[in-house]
Amino acid sequence: MPPAESSLKNSIAIRTENLCRHYRMGDALIRAVDGISVQVAPGEFVALLGTSGSGKSSLLNLVAGLDRPTSGTVVVQKSDLAKLSRAELAKYRLHTVGMVFQSFNLIPSMNLLENVELPLRFAEVDRDKREGLARQALDRVGLSARLRHRPTELSGGEQQRASLARALINQPQFLLADEPTGNLDSQTGKEIMNFIREFNETLGMTIIMVTHERTLAERYASRMIFLADGKLVGDQSNVVSSASGQIHGGGL
Amino acid sequence: MKTYDMAELAVRNLRESILRNSLTTVGISVGVASLVAMLSLGIGLQQLAGRRLQKSGLFDTVVVTSRRDLRGFNREQEENGPAPAESPALNESARQQIAQLPNVLEAYPDIRFVTELRYEDKPYLTMMAGLPFSAKNNDAFDGMQGSFFSSDTAPEVILQKSFAAQLLGKTPKAGSEEERVTELAKPLLGKQLTMKYAERTATPATDTAGKEEASSANSGGGNNPAGTGYSVVSREATLKIVGVCDLDPDSMRGQARARIFLPLKLAQNLHVIQPSDLRDTTNMANGTPAYTTVEVHVKSPTQVQAVEDAIKKMGFNTFSIVDATRSLRQFFAVLDLFLGIFGSLALAVASIGIINTLVMAILERRREIGIMKAIGASDGDVKGLFFAEAGVMGIFGGFVGVALGWAIGRVINLGTNVYLKRQHFPPEQIWFVPWWLVLGAIAFAIVVSLLSGLYPASRAARLDPVQALRYE
Numbered sequence: 075m076p077p078a079e080s081s082l083k084n085s086i087a088i089r090t091e092n093l094c095r096h097y098r099m100g101d102a103l104i105r106a107v108d109g110i111s112v113q114v115a116p117g118e119f120v121a122l123l124g125t126s127g128s129g130k131s132s133l134l135n136l137v138a139g140l141d142r143p144t145s146g147t148v149v150v151q152k153s154d155l156a157k158l159s160r161a162e163l164a165k166y167r168l169h170t171v172g173m174v175f176q177s178f179n180l181i182p183s184m185n186l187l188e189n190v191e192l193p194l195r196f197a198e199v200d201r202d203k204r205e206g207l208a209r210q211a212l213d214r215v216g217l218s219a220r221l222r223h224r225p226t227e228l229s230g231g232e233q234q235r236a237s238l239a240r241a242l243i244n245q246p247q248f249l250l251a252d253e254p255t256g257n258l259d260s261q262t263g264k265e266i267m268n269f270i271r272e273f274n275e276t277l278g279m280t281i282i283m284v285t286h287e288r289t290l291a292e293r294y295a296s297r298m299i300f301l302a303d304g305k306l307v308g309d310q311s312n313v314v315s316s317a318s319g320q321i322h323g324g325g326l
Numbered sequence: 327m328k329t330y331d332m333a334e335l336a337v338r339n340l341r342e343s344i345l346r347n348s349l350t351t352v353g354i355s356v357g358v359a360s361l362v363a364m365l366s367l368g369i370g371l372q373q374l375a376g377r378r379l380q381k382s383g384l385f386d387t388v389v390v391t392s393r394r395d396l397r398g399f400n401r402e403q404e405e406n407g408p409a410p411a412e413s414p415a416l417n418e419s420a421r422q423q424i425a426q427l428p429n430v431l432e433a434y435p436d437i438r439f440v441t442e443l444r445y446e447d448k449p450y451l452t453m454m455a456g457l458p459f460s461a462k463n464n465d466a467f468d469g470m471q472g473s474f475f476s477s478d479t480a481p482e483v484i485l486q487k488s489f490a491a492q493l494l495g496k497t498p499k500a501g502s503e504e505e506r507v508t509e510l511a512k513p514l515l516g517k518q519l520t521m522k523y524a525e526r527t528a529t530p531a532t533d534t535a536g537k538e539e540a541s542s543a544n545s546g547g548g549n550n551p552a553g554t555g556y557s558v559v560s561r562e563a564t565l566k567i568v569g570v571c572d573l574d575p576d577s578m579r580g581q582a583r584a585r586i587f588l589p590l591k592l593a594q595n596l597h598v599i600q601p602s603d604l605r606d607t608t609n610m611a612n613g614t615p616a617y618t619t620v621e622v623h624v625k626s627p628t629q630v631q632a633v634e635d636a637i638k639k640m641g642f643n644t645f646s647i648v649d650a651t652r653s654l655r656q657f658f659a660v661l662d663l664f665l666g667i668f669g670s671l672a673l674a675v676a677s678i679g680i681i682n683t684l685v686m687a688i689l690e691r692r693r694e695i696g697i698m699k700a701i702g703a704s705d706g707d708v709k710g711l712f713f714a715e716a717g718v719m720g721i722f723g724g725f726v727g728v729a730l731g732w733a734i735g736r737v738i739n740l741g742t743n744v745y746l747k748r749q750h751f752p753p754e755q756i757w758f759v760p761w762w763l764v765l766g767a768i769a770f771a772i773v774v775s776l777l778s779g780l781y782p783a784s785r786a787a788r789l790d791p792v793q794a795l796r797y798e
Contacts, residue, residue, distance in 0.1 A: 135792050138700070140699070140700055140791045140792050140795075141792045160704070160705055161705065164702060164703065164704035164705065164707075165702070165704070167699070167700065167701065167702045168701070168702025168703075168704075169702070172701075173700050173701065179693075179696075179697045179700070179795065180697075181694055181697060181698075183338070183339070183694075184338075192698070192701060193701045193702050195327055195328075195331045195335070196327055196698075196701070196702045196703050196707055198327065198328050198331075201330075201331075240701060241701075244702070
């Protein structure tokens with residue numbers, strides 16, 4: 075088990091109870107998330123696994139406060155997201171969680187510095203502080219030479235690193251990643267995963283990562299949650315050697 | 327998000343699709359420009375009419391006559407008021423009383439008489455009038471050559487243009503161009519005129535020549551002046567020509583009926599016999615002259631009615647044409663309204679352009695909105711951003727539009743003046759952009775733009791981030 079988890083073993087960072095998110099699509103009712111109850115401790119590196127349409131992204135969106143549950147509760151750091159107002163939810167997304175996406179989702183009209191700076195604008199951080207913080211964040215992911223480039227001028231790996239920098243800029247406790255390596259080749263994917271693991275280990279961030287690659291999950295995650303048809307079908311912890319990424323054991 | 331950041335982001339977003347946003351801004355500009363051009367023309371025309379009316383001196387003037395003067399302007403008044411014989415005399419003390427009334431700028435007697443003038447040994451018979459010194463600042467004397475009287479008692483005269491032409495032996499032919507005032511003034515300024523006039527003196531004297539001249543101007547000539555407390559003496563005075571004015575002798579302005587003017591105080595001091603003297607002989611043996619008419623200048627046309635009522639209470643007849651200004655102002659208010667509506671219509675079309683541009687921008691930038699929300703933008707941030715974009719377009723559109731409208735007005739003015747010049751009229755300012763119109767038009771453009779941004783902005787704010795991010 076990673077050291078972060080053992081020290082905070084008894085506290086709960088994320089807790090869902092009978093969480094449901096149903097859509098209506100024409101006449102059909104889509105049960106994207108269907109009664110999931112799960113608890114995540116601070117500092118955990120959770121991989122959400124499942125085939126496409128299993129509801130893993132929908133679950134992530136609920137935890138991210140981008141979507142609201144149809145029923146059930148999702149409590150993050152003692153605040154029930156369903157009960158937050160739209161403005162409070164926006165604040166939650168701004169300060170508590172950082173998100174990275176499969177398609178990077180950088181704003182194409184802005185250069186990297188401006189993209190990374192954007193959450194600071196929403197947080198009303200002073201102008202003269204913003205650039206320094208953004209530079210620092212980009213430096214951390216090794217992009218200090220690319221500050222004035224626009225996303226389209228960069229490789230996929232560089233774009234994803236920039237989006238990691240953006241996710242970190244407001245120092246959230248949670249990093250929510252939706253297939254962060256899905257659009258990258260395996261070598262670049264590895265780079266990104268190493269950054270995520272570093273955030274988990276050195277910053278103590280709680281990571282929830284959606285992926286459909288079991289090997290990736292096994293190599294990096296401390297816990298694997300399996301979903302199918304919106305239901306939880308498996309939950310197992312995973313011992314990872316931080317240096318090599320080798321699997322040491324399984325359980326449950 | 328801070329307002330400054332919002333504005334900065336808005337400007338950079340607008341620059342991203344520069345062509346479309348420029349076209350939208352041009353749309354606003356054209357709307358504002360048409361509004362400004364229309365209203366500035368309306369205001370300009372109103373001011374032109376106002377200036378013309380001011381020149382006529384009609385609308386802030388009350389003409390006071392005694393009820394004893396049965397030639398009064400308003401018959402109805404004479405029938406309803408006290409009998410003429412019992413009404414007060416319009417003399418110096420009455421004039422002073424009138425001058426003390428609130429909102430009265432000045433009240434001066436209308437002194438005019440027909441007299442003989444000699445210029446270079448040729449006699450001319452003409453109507454002379456006293457001109458108050460306050461007329462110096464009156465724009466009725468715009469375009470006058472020479473100068474105004476040096477003082478209220480100086481032995482100086484100002485000639486009316488046509489009389490100047492007569493003195494020079496130039497008779498204007500029908501259809502031919504009028505003589506220019508400058509040409510007429512040159513040989514006359516500084517020259518001397520000799521005036522023969524009849525002085526009214528309290529001491530008995532006999533001078534039938536002066537009396538005859540005086541009575542020639544008297545329309546109530548049936549009275550018998552014999553056996554009165556005053557006598558008439560023939561006198562001569564030398565006067566210097568100091569100015570030639572462009573005043574139209576046929577306009578309704580009181581003084582304009584005369585063809586030569588002398589300072590009012592001087593005219594009063596000369597005690598030239600007045601037409602009213604003949605009637606007043608019956609009850610005025612004390613030597614205080616009565617005036618035929620007293621002209622009262624009121625501070626503004628709006629107060630004319632009140633002053634008129636006050637003077638009527640004193641027992642005099644009054645006359646003004648204030649009602650004419652009221653309907654004129656009403657006409658211009660309606661004209662301005664219509665011009666404004668036409669101008670606003672263009673702005674309304676422009677505001678639809680803004681709505682269209684911003685709604686298109688939302689469709690195009692759905693993903694961007696989704697990203698911003700995912701990384702922590704609140705509904706207010708997104709709304710504010712779109713709102714700011716509309717506002718920035720409004721500001722630019724407003725400024726460019728005002729400049730454009732100003733230019734259009736100027737061109738119209740220029741064109742009109744070219745036309746006027748061809749028709750041999752003096753140039754006129756028919757276009758006027760007051761500062762409140764500049765500020766008002768810019769403010770209006772911003773308000774209209776913000777209102778147009780209201781719907782797109784709230785639509786953008788309501789966008790569901792999950793769906794927006796799914797949208798490719």
